[in-house]
Amino acid sequence: MSDRNTFKTVAKAKLKAAKILYKAKDYSNAGYLLGYVLEAALKACICKRLRLSQYPDSGRHHDVFSTHNFDRLLILSGFSEHVDFMPNQNLLENWSTLTHDWRPSIRYNKFTN
Numbered sequence: 001m002s003d004r005n006t007f008k009t010v011a012k013a014k015l016k017a018a019k020i021l022y023k024a025k026d027y028s029n030a031g032y033l034l035g036y037v038l039e040a041a042l043k044a045c046i047c048k049r050l051r052l053s054q055y056p057d058s059g060r061h062h063d064v065f066s067t068h069n070f071d072r073l074l075i076l077s078g079f080s081e082h083v084d085f086m087p088n089q090n091l092l093e094n095w096s097t098l099t100h101d102w103r104p105s106i107r108y109n110k111f112t113n
Contacts, residue, residue, distance in 0.1 A: 002055050007044035011037050042073035049078045
């Protein structure tokens with residue numbers, strides 16, 4: 001299990017690496033890392049929102065919290081009500097593109113730019 005500060009540190013480090021990859025025009029790998037940024041940031045928010053000292057990705061609530069699904073993480077974080085996709089079609093399309101196919105196993109995919 002990880003705590004909120006660990007998730008924040010991971011998110012910042014992955015964001016820094018993603019920016020470097022993006023500047024180098026390695027868009028696929030930058031996007032992959034952005035998935036981790038989003039996941040870590042949402043898990044940090046969940047810890048804060050639920051006042052958890054550790055993120056519960058194992059044990060009794062494993063089936064709820066042990067996820068890489070961004071829509072579920074968004075709901076658990078309490079931010080789903082603040083993200084209104086309806087008036088902004090571009091936001092919905094960008095969210096869908098990033099979140100629909102992202103999962104840790106895509107690191108084994110062959111990427112092309």
